[in-house]
Amino acid sequence: MATNRTKQVVWAGLITVALLIGAVSVFAFSLGKYEKVKAINGIITVPVAKLADGKAHFYKFENSGKEITFFAVKAVDGSYKIAFDACDSCFKSRKGYEQQGDKMNCKNCNQKFAINRLGPNATGGCNPGYLPLQMDGSNIVIKASDIQAGAKYF
DSSP states (O other), rough: OOHHHHHHHHHHHHHHHHHHHHHHHHHHHHHHHHEEEEEEEEEEEEEEGTTTTTOEEEEEEEEEEEEEEEEEEOOTTTTTEEEEEEOOTTTTGGGEEEEETEEETTTTTTTEGGGGGGGTTTTTTTOOOOOOOEEEEEEEEEHHHHHTTTTEEE
16 A cells, blocks of 8 residues: 555655646746837837846747848957848758857857857848948947838848
8 A cells, every 4th residue: 555655745746846847948938039129110129138147038020911031149359240040052941150259159050150140240141130220329220111121031
């Protein structure tokens, strides 16, 4: 009788652990990597304070039912870089980029791009699709029309 009771307690413990793992997984995946942004008067702002950690932060902008994604990151030289989370070559895979140290890595073809070199002169191929930006005090300012121009990647 003690053995049956022990088995019941073990099974109940295993089921509880499995349910907890499932709940945590669902919660983690529902968060996603993208923070939603909205345009106000045709402008999207990203506070530079969010980028102080030197990590790439990923954003999504909804345009006519289509989500256009991009990332913002502070380079080691102190400049800020904004690019689509897609490129001319691999956009159809819809895998985007991930940060690996001071580089952005294409999750489809595994090419790496130095963050401090992202910009208007690094375009085409598998380079992250460049997005122009302006600084306005403590915010990065991006024109919604510039983001909308990248809808073809998404």
